[in-house]
Amino acid sequence: MFKHAKKNHPSVEVFKGVVRTTLACGKDILMARFDYKKGSQVPPHRHSYEQVTVLIKGKQKVIIENKGKKEEIILEEGDSYMVPASFEHQQISLEDTVTIDSWSLAP
8 A cells, every 4th residue: 555645646737627636546547636617627538448436526517428329417416427438428517516536547
């Protein structure tokens, strides 16, 4: 087990109003905190690994494309979701929002 001290957590604004703070990262897994300003969004994207997200604070709309159909879900405090590998998805913040996201980076 290796401690990741808070003072060493790198933060970067990945999109306007969206700040990612890496909490812990290993060879095959990554966990990050995202701080979203109301109205900010992560545009549609996909990646080759799974993603799980827990909404800590706020409200967010998530759009996931599944077999050519788009599914919209609204997340509130305590809700979570999983995105399978290669599924297109996007997040739109309806309020100031905080999420914790994890990715399985293994191929």
